[in-house]
Amino acid sequence: MASSRVDLDGNPIKPITICMIGAGGFIGSHLCEKLMTETPHTVLALDVYNDKIKHLLEPDTNPWHGRINFHRLNIKHDSRLEGLIKMADLTINLAAICTPADYNTRPLDTIYSNFIDALPVVKYCSENNKRLIHFSTCEVYGKTIGCFLPKDSPLRKDPKYYVLKEDESPCIFGSIEKQRWSYACAKQLIERLIYAEGAENGLEFTIVRPFNWIGPRMDFIPGVDGPSEGVPRVLACFSNNLLRREPLKLVDGGESQRTFIYIKDAIEAVLLMIENPARANGHIFNVGNPNNEVTVRQLGEMMTQVYSKVSGEPPLEKATIDVSSKEFYGEGYDDSDKRIPDMTIINRQLGWNPKTSLWDLLESTLTYQHRTYAEAIKKVIAKPVAS
Ligand SMILES: NC(=O)c1ccc[n+]([C@@H]2O[C@H](COP(=O)([O-])OP(=O)(O)OC[C@H]3O[C@@H](n4cnc5c(N)ncnc54)[C@H](O)[C@@H]3O)[C@@H](O)[C@H]2O)c1
Numbered sequence: 269m270a271s272s273r274v275d276l277d278g279n280p281i282k283p284i285t286i287c288m289i290g291a292g293g294f295i296g297s298h299l300c301e302k303l304m305t306e307t308p309h310t311v312l313a314l315d316v317y318n319d320k321i322k323h324l325l326e327p328d329t330n331p332w333h334g335r336i337n338f339h340r341l342n343i344k345h346d347s348r349l350e351g352l353i354k355m356a357d358l359t360i361n362l363a364a365i366c367t368p369a370d371y372n373t374r375p376l377d378t379i380y381s382n383f384i385d386a387l388p389v390v391k392y393c394s395e396n397n398k399r400l401i402h403f404s405t406c407e408v409y410g411k412t413i414g415c416f417l418p419k420d421s422p423l424r425k426d427p428k429y430y431v432l433k434e435d436e437s438p439c440i441f442g443s444i445e446k447q448r449w450s451y452a453c454a455k456q457l458i459e460r461l462i463y464a465e466g467a468e469n470g471l472e473f474t475i476v477r478p479f480n481w482i483g484p485r486m487d488f489i490p491g492v493d494g495p496s497e498g499v500p501r502v503l504a505c506f507s508n509n510l511l512r513r514e515p516l517k518l519v520d521g522g523e524s525q526r527t528f529i530y531i532k533d534a535i536e537a538v539l540l541m542i543e544n545p546a547r548a549n550g551h552i553f554n555v556g557n558p559n560n561e562v563t564v565r566q567l568g569e570m571m572t573q574v575y576s577k578v579s580g581e582p583p584l585e586k587a588t589i590d591v592s593s594k595e596f597y598g599e600g601y602d603d604s605d606k607r608i609p610d611m612t613i614i615n616r617q618l619g620w621n622p623k624t625s626l627w628d629l630l631e632s633t634l635t636y637q638h639r640t641y642a643e644a645i646k647k648v649i650a651k652p653v654a655s
């Protein structure tokens with residue numbers, strides 16, 4: 269590891285110990301990989317699962333052996349949590365229920381996971397003067413102001429009505445019956461609590477609002493490495509459809525818009541936050557790629573084209589089908605209409621910008637999906653169904 273690593277102000281970077289909660293998930297696995305391969309830092313990796321970081325934990329001959337230690341624990345009820353936070357210089361909290369299919373069907377679990385379970389983490393960091401990087405979500409913005417304007421209003425084209433700014437945009441959620449917003453609301457309240465701990469008790473914090481980070485190891489493929497009836501996020505839903513040669517399901521016409529960012533670009537931003545505390549503390553950062561905006565329908569069409577290229581299989585004649593949100597997610601679902609991150613703050617504080625185009629990131633991700641799952645899917649499909 270280069271000992272000459274310096275921060276953005278030219279100061280040498282000292283090795284630190286990081287307590288990473290939720291290290292076994294999608295983002296955690298990429299962050300652990302980055303920290304092991306490119307930095308001298310040590311990671312205390314906390315999670316209920318470790319399948320996605322197994323390659324970093326074994327074998328003992330890995331060059332980073334000894335710098336990553338896995339602790340299997342559930343932060344809901346484990347007395348080791350405070351001790352592990354105390355052992356570290358920095359805590360990164362990624363643990364959450366964060367798949368939209370859960371928000372309206374398991375609202376209590378969602379609220380507990382995203383608010384109640386995060387409380388002790390904030391408390392222990394504050395009481396022990398430990399720095400905290402907390403993962404929130406772009407979903408705290410909810411809907412755009414523009415979506416309430418008449419459909420033909422020219423103001424809908426004005427960025428003032430849809431670009432999402434950390435220090436200006438309001439958080440606009442639906443009614444309480446729309447339980448979709450249980451997650452966003454819990455995330456908003458924990459953000460407010462962390463902000464208040466900073467203001468009243470001097471907690472050193474950074475809040476990250478990821479805008480649809482996607483890439484290898486995201487979620488699961490139903491029936492292969494996750495429950496057959498499970499509904500992961502859109503990348504894995506569409507990957508599953510493509511692998512099984514089924515039409516992609518477009519919820520409510522696939523009209524919602526998203527900006528997708530490659531996980532590896534996003535992890536660069538997190539590393540800058542870790543290694544530049546003076547520039548990152550006290551800030552809330554949007555982390556997304558405003559250049560990669562598509563409707564969900566366009567995403568489906570692009571994934572279909574890319575998958576055909578990487579698998580060598582022709583696309584289905586009917587590549588997509590429409591499905592209502594009630595049928596797909598159940599009662600209480602609602603959606604964010606559009607999500608374009610304003611990049612001013614992260615650019616000013618950390619000089620960071622995303623690089624990878626949507627086509628390129630889908631090409632590397634779907635190559636991974638095909639290599640990892642195509643054979644397993646064939647076996648699942650070939651298995652006779654028990655009568
Ligand atoms: N991926 C994105 O684009 C995105 C977007 C917005 C927000 N986020 C936020 O980023 C964070 C990480 O997201 P991800 O995509 O890696 O999700 P993920 O589900 O892959 O990872 C979350 C990890 O937390 C672990 N976890 C959950 N509850 C736990 C508990 N009680 N004790 C111990 N471990 C627990 C899970 O086992 C999982 O490994 C979440 O807070 C999420 O809300 C992610």
Ligand SMILES: O=c1ccn([C@@H]2O[C@H](COP(=O)(O)OP(=O)(O)O[C@H]3OC[C@](O)(CO)[C@H]3O)[C@@H](O)[C@H]2O)c(=O)[nH]1
Pocket residue numbers: 366367368405406407451478479480500501502503505506517518519520522524526564603604
């Ligand atoms: O088969 C499908 C699955 C989903 N959709 C639609 O795609 C849009 C995006 O869905 P998804 O990736 O599942 O999640 P969201 O972007 O809505 O929310 C996430 O954003 C950030 C995060 O906080 C964590 O990742 C989470 O809340 C959406 O419009 C679905 O309806 C589809 O058409 N077909």
